[in-house]
Amino acid sequence: MKTLILAAGVGRNLRPLTSTRPKSMIKLCNKTILHHLLDMLKEVGISDVEIVIGHEGRKILDYFRYGQDFGMDINYLNQKEPTNIGDAVMLARDKFADSNYFLLVYSDIFIRKNIIKNTLTSFRSAQKPVAAVCLTSSTSLFGNIYMASDMQITRIVEKPEKSLGNYVLAGAYILPTEFFDILESENRDIEKAYSRLLKDKGLYASIWEEDWVHLGYPWDILTANQIIMNSWKEARIHRSVSMDGHVRIEGPVRIDKNVRIESGTTIKGPCYIGADSYIGNNVLIRQNSSIGEGSVVGFGVEMKNSVLFGQNRIGRLSFVGDSVVGEHTVIGSGVMTVNTTLDGSPIGVNINGKEINSSFEKLGSFIGDRVEIGAGNTLRFGSIVPSGTKIKEHFSIS
């Protein structure tokens, strides 16, 4: 089946982590989200895909090229202006003209298990247009559906004001090629086009019951990372890893090649340490921490539930908790990412000038690429540090 992946989005609400890359190029445990998706497609026998690229699209092209290394045939459609999803989908119209149905996948969702397989199975049994749907806690961000017992979607309510408990559109569709005409006639408004489609041709739900994360806000990266790690059962440590005595490893810890770990360090899985990293003495790395390749973690650092994109330096005696840190970012010694309020209330984050409640009681900082934070600084819970920022050392006595 012809497949269209939408990967052109700007990811405004995920900044600063998307200022230098598309959402789909965010790496989780050494694999980009788009790579996870292509693996799923390959598993169901789909090797011919069109990817709509736009914002930082070059990064996708450089990484996947034309699919030669992945055993796939990848073509790119360039969305020059970041207008809307309808325009992005329209780019594939001519390419798909000779097929009856096509698979449409959004690349800003993260799912560990194969949602594509599930959706295709539903399509094969219904032989009608199908949309994957799932349950989530914040339905007001998505298209909420109403359906009949035969799974025919009867109504879609886009982003209702009040969050209900409906199934929501999960970002994978099998659509007839007539959809392009419908989309055109609805002025390329994709939400209206779905509603028209279900009236004219019918649209059937395919329920997805496994974990599902929409990467809408920076903290969703932490959730996606947890989903991957929670599926791990055993530790995997590359044989080239060198450790001193007195390194303690508990639970499913994965360590890639050429990592060096000094004595006195404790790693409590699930955790990931990327290749060529160095972990100093007496470091405590706690559950759900992911350290990207080529990083250096200094003496006495504590980490928990955090994602480091790679090539990072974390200075001695720092604490990184419930945070995401961009590539090549350097954190000086004694830096504290405060991750909780005194009264334990859910933490709000300023996303593009608007305070958004993350509903997390513990949340640290979201730090972009190539940031330098001088020694002794304390970062407020839920703070956003734009890429390239340089923060001076903080001295109590100077």
Added chain:
Amino acid sequence: MCGISGIVSYKNVSKRLVKSLSNLEYRGYDSCGVAYLRNGQIEIRKDIGTISEVEARERLSDPVSCIGIAHTRWATHGGVTKANAHPHLSYHQNFVIIHNGIISNFRELREELSKQGYEFKSDTDSEIVAQLLEYHYEQTKDVEQALVDTIHRLEGSYAFATITPYDPERIYCTRHESPLLIGVGPDSQYIGSDLNAFIEYTKNLITLSDGEYAILDKDGYVIKNAMTGREAQREITHISWDAEISKKGGYPHFMLKEIHEEPQVVHTVMQLESEKIAKLAEMINEAKRVYLTGMGTAYYVTVIAQYYLAQLTGKFYNTLCADEFENVGEFDEDTLVIAVSQSGETYDTLSALRCAKNRGAKTAAVVNMLGSTMSHDVDHVIMQGSGSEICVLSTKAALAQVVALIRTGIELGSHFSPDQAEEFDQRRREILQTPQYIQQILDELSGIIRLIANKIYHITNWLFLGRGIYYAVSLEGALKLKEVTYHHAESMTGGFMKHGTISLIDSQMGSVFFVPPETEKKLHTDTMSNVEEIKARGGFVLGVHSGPFNPLFDQQIILPDAPPFIMPLLHIAASHLLAYFVAVKLRRNIDKPRSLAKSVTVP
């Protein structure tokens, strides 16, 4: 407990046979197997495991043959081993059988044949059937006669089928107190424990009665009475169900699919012929003593119905678990027993009906499965028409049964109090609104119930509490949770909880309260004071109610504000979703929970 299936055809049967077996898998799923006749030889493939596992290992559907029988097992006699899996061969390998039920005199028979030099390979009661067939064939050199002789030797409940190289183009089968249906096709004939076995291939069905046997070949069938030897003429029933109905479609589990069909089945029950309902009401009216009975969920259906009947008629009707009938029941010609059963094959319920019938009582039933034993054994049957229910847990069928009995109650009430006709019309209209309210729960509360399930799944001990009819609802809610999550849940009235059980309450113990709407003032107030009592002892409380938000509950499911009369039905639907989502979180085998079978056809 087990599922049996067989096909004889002009064309290869193996693919169809394995498909049919998977459609029966919910009846039993610890081992399975097939037997074909090829070039005058019996070929058996069987092993322990689910059908897809055994198919992958043993390639059940590879052989090409025009005749075959198949079996999926839920062990009763003998452990789960390859040797004990069906089909079973006779000693000289000339007869192969599949069997569902229990042969109660198998030990005596086995001893007798052992003395004749027959060796047994399995620990099952079933193997004796193959051995007897062969033994009697040796005496008579006639397959049909051997079958009849075998039938005369067997005691217990059984449905079995056999194929043999002595008559390589026919399937022989019979039944006694275990289900067996025949499917009649243009160029193939089918047998099955229920119609899921062959509904994809033919919609023409014949029910075999107790003590009858059938001989099928690719062109047709003959049915005879084993006692008299006379041929029986049976009418073919045409089923309107679509094969599509027993497929999952885009649902992850049949249980969720069937919960989502609840609005539809309530609607269907409301469309059932009024004469059928009126007849049942009339029977209740004429009887001096009435029992409502069933087992498992069906029993709880009768308890819920008991409250509805009391509300509608002002009279008290007995409910009794079917297996206790013989122990405390009192029956005579003026007694009416109303049984509720999804499958219509429930052993205990059938026994209760027989026991009552033998003492002259009248019988009636609310049944889902067409062609089931119960549906033609009772004096009056209401076929609820809820479509096939594949998940081992009953959800939609149970809800539909409650509604069928509510309709009967309304009919009866109008008869007793003709002056209140308007009020009963109002009740009828409210029931008609039930589907839309349940649809609203399915559409708008699924996510909220799942969120709650994800927060409470670690609690392994539960009390399900309610008062009045909500106590009956809590019985059903607790059973659903137990069955599918394997967590402990017990149900009692809010008042009873204080008399002993309250000592269990601590922070580890969860309680689910089904709270009546505020319009039912006393019930509501009393229930809420029970909530306070549990909270005061540090217990965790999940409230199911119709609002407004109440901070007293640790978690709450707020149902749509429906008319009080139908509120209990909404609570039932919500409790089904709750059990489902907890089981999803715990990654249970939802459609086929451990140790359960769809219709329990053994004592």
